[in-house]
Amino acid sequence: MAPDETVVLVGGGGREHAIARALADDCTLYACASNRNPGVARLADRVELLDETDPEAVVAFAEEVGATLAVVGPEAPLAAGVVDALEDAGVYAFGPRAEQARIETDKAYQRRFMRDHDIPGCPDFETFDDTEAACEYIDAYDGDLAVKPAGLTGGKGVRVTGDQVTKAEAKEYLREADHDRVVLEERLVGEEFTVQAFVADGEFRVSPAVQDHKRAYEGDEGPNTGGMGSYTDAGFLLPFLTDEDFDEATRVVEATVDALDDYRGVLYGQFMLTADGVKVIEFNARFGDPEAMNTLPVLDTPFLDVLTAARDGESLPDLTFAARATVCKYAVPEGYPEDPAGGERVSVDEASVHPAQLFYASVDDRDDGIYTTTSRSFAVVGVAESIAAAEQQAESALAALGDGLRVRHDVGTEALVQRRIDHVAELRSRD
Numbered sequence: 001m002a003p004d005e006t007v008v009l010v011g012g013g014g015r016e017h018a019i020a021r022a023l024a025d026d027c028t029l030y031a032c033a034s035n036r037n038p039g040v041a042r043l044a045d046r047v048e049l050l051d052e053t054d055p056e057a058v059v060a061f062a063e064e065v066g067a068t069l070a071v072v073g074p075e076a077p078l079a080a081g082v083v084d085a086l087e088d089a090g091v092y093a094f095g096p097r098a099e100q101a102r103i104e105t106d107k108a109y110q111r112r113f114m115r116d117h118d119i120p121g122c123p124d125f126e127t128f129d130d131t132e133a134a135c136e137y138i139d140a141y142d143g144d145l146a147v148k149p150a151g152l153t154g155g156k157g158v159r160v161t162g163d164q165v166t167k168a169e170a171k172e173y174l175r176e177a178d179h180d181r182v183v184l185e186e187r188l189v190g191e192e193f194t195v196q197a198f199v200a201d202g203e204f205r206v207s208p209a210v211q212d213h214k215r216a217y218e219g220d221e222g223p224n225t226g227g228m229g230s231y232t233d234a235g236f237l238l239p240f241l242t243d244e245d246f247d248e249a250t251r252v253v254e255a256t257v258d259a260l261d262d263y264r265g266v267l268y269g270q271f272m273l274t275a276d277g278v279k280v281i282e283f284n285a286r287f288g289d290p291e292a293m294n295t296l297p298v299l300d301t302p303f304l305d306v307l308t309a310a311r312d313g314e315s316l317p318d319l320t321f322a323a324r325a326t327v328c329k330y331a332v333p334e335g336y337p338e339d340p341a342g343g344e345r346v347s348v349d350e351a352s353v354h355p356a357q358l359f360y361a362s363v364d365d366r367d368d369g370i371y372t373t374t375s376r377s378f379a380v381v382g383v384a385e386s387i388a389a390a391e392q393q394a395e396s397a398l399a400a401l402g403d404g405l406r407v408r409h410d411v412g413t414e415a416l417v418q419r420r421i422d423h424v425a426e427l428r429s430r431d
């Protein structure tokens with residue numbers, strides 16, 4: 001295909017490497033981010049180092065390279081109004097404007113939005129501006145709660161009582177952190193899954209369900225992270241999910257797309273399959289990281305076709321996905337997320353990873369080598385006919401890469417997947 005589109009990609013993480021790989025063959029690709037991701041750098045004609053939350057800087061770069069399209073990967077630039085600024089400058093950006101990104105960036109707004117629009121799957125919740133009032137509510141509430149700062153926390157701000165913390169610790173957390181606004185909501189018990197949808201002009205197309213692993217350590221222990229790894233099955237479902245569950249999640253996406261005014265970009269639904277059906281944990285206004293590394297490698301439809309259809313006001317193409325399972329495992333610095341080491345040089349022999357795929361994340365490509373930062377470093381993704389085979393492929397790739405970084409080796413293993421299946425069977429047997 002003639003590369004007659006010039007796309008600017010904003011962001012430099014693993015998700016953006018996956019986006020770059022999905023686009024690079026079909027267009028001229030430029031990227032801008034605050035770090036130099038070596039994977040993105042190899043696929044792009046140029047990477048500009050800039051503050052990706054500075055709308056003027058991103059617009060200046062897009063204009064300089066003559067961008068005909070832009071894709072914004074992370075949430076921070078969305079919240080900062082990068083899409084608004086690109087749009088004002090006449091560059092179509094596949095991502096929501098800041099106002100629409102509030103579905104992710106303001107959890108209090110998000111819950112009220114669900115309630116006001118009767119979107120199914122909303123847990124009981126209350127929002128608080130006053131820490132002491134929130135603490136009183138925790139004391140008075142008969143049951144466990146999820147305590148959520150309303151603003152962005154990189155996936156690390158939530159505390160769940162009866163799971164990670166006691167109610168006393170939750171109150172202490174609130175008093176110490178002193179967030180402007182918090183959401184307190186009923187604790188949902190079940191299995192989590194993600195469905196990402198491409199959205200434009202009131203239309204949407206869903207991708208296969210993914211299960212991420214938020215907790216830092218094996219066996220789902222430790223603090224929440226941005227996500228340590230994730231898997232998909234060779235189809236749209238996960239081994240514990242039925243067609244009815246997936247349809248229920250799709251109906252939530254549909255109701256949300258209908259209620260949002262002219263949303264465009266990726267709408268990411270994070271769901272909990274509970275004994276009472278599918279509930280919404282949260283929405284994100286972008287691809288998930290790591291989830292993009294599961295679904296984009298199996299997307300057979302060119303991602304560029306989705307972007308051009310959205311921009312040109314055409315119907316979105318029907319998506320086809322290869323019938324392959326994927327297992328993604330992140331390698332992170334020791335101490336991540338609470339006290340990450342970072343700043344260490346890593347050597348990556350890319351040839352040794354094959355047939356798994358390697359995605360660089362928050363590493364910095366300097367003259368004398370690749371250095372870790374304080375966030376996730378790189379991910380390997382196995383793509384095969386079954387979850388078990390994809391898991392093996394990812395593990396072989398990690399073994400070839402050597403040690404020095406921490407990995408949740410249990411992601412995608414038969415034992416952990418079976419635990420999910422058994423958990424859901426137990427939940428379903430309750431009614």
Ligand code: AMP
Binds near residue numbers: 123148156160187214
């Ligand atoms: P979030 O930042 O909203 O993605 O939340 C981070 C994690 O906190 C989720 O992946 C869940 O594991 C957990 N969580 C959030 N809300 C709830 C809830 N209402 N009940 C139980 N766990 C929750």
Ligand code: GLY
Binds near residue numbers: 226227289
């Ligand atoms: N994997 C969770 C997220 O991207 O927010």
